[in-house]
Amino acid sequence: MAKPKRGRSTATIDDHVGSRIRERRIMLGLTQQQLAEMIGVTYQQAHKYERGINRVSAGRLFEIARALSAPITYFYEGIGQEGPRQITPHQRMLLEIARNFAEIRNEKHQEAVSQLARALASR
Numbered sequence: 001m002a003k004p005k006r007g008r009s010t011a012t013i014d015d016h017v018g019s020r021i022r023e024r025r026i027m028l029g030l031t032q033q034q035l036a037e038m039i040g041v042t043y044q045q046a047h048k049y050e051r052g053i054n055r056v057s058a059g060r061l062f063e064i065a066r067a068l069s070a071p072i073t074y075f076y077e078g079i080g081q082e083g084p085r086q087i088t089p090h091q092r093m094l095l096e097i098a099r100n101f102a103e104i105r106n107e108k109h110q111e112a113v114s115q116l117a118r119a120l121a122s123r
Contacts, residue, residue, distance in 0.1 A: 011052065013076075013079060014052040014055050014056070015051075015052035016052075016075075016076075016078065016079050017052070017056055017061070017075045017076065018049055018050045018051055018052035018053075018056070019050070019052070020074060020075040020076075020077070020078075021035075021049055021050050021056070021064055021068070021075060022050040023095065024068045024070050024074065024075075025050075025068060026095050026098055026099050027094070027095060027098045028068060028069070028098070028102075029098055029099065029101060029102025030068075030102070032046045032047055032050070033046075035064075035067060035068070038067040039060065039063045039064055039067050040063070041060075049064075061075060101113060
């Protein structure tokens with residue numbers, strides 16, 4: 001028996017939740033592989049969740065929220081707003097900074113960058 005087609009609004013919500021999972025993962029500096037291990041799925045499954053290809057069950061979303069230290073409501077924020085959610089240049093830069101920071105393997109270098117950011121922020 002063929003799987004019933006999802007309604008457009010349902011697919012839009014799945015896409016939104018997936019993009020919020022990806023955004024939060026990147027903000028925390030985690031790879032898809034790391035998230036997958038934290039929630040007990042394969043890398044491919046985590047990728048499909050983020051792209052909205054596979055629907056995230058309520059139980060799995062609970063695990064993802066716990067792994068990403070976010071309330072479940074975080075993943076639904078912005079649903080129902082007019083048009084697709086646009087990431088501002090500032091938000092894109094913040095995500096890029098988080099991703100690059102996570103790539104720094106030397107803890108002393110990470111601490112130096114963190115201290116620099118604190119010093120610049122306090123001015």
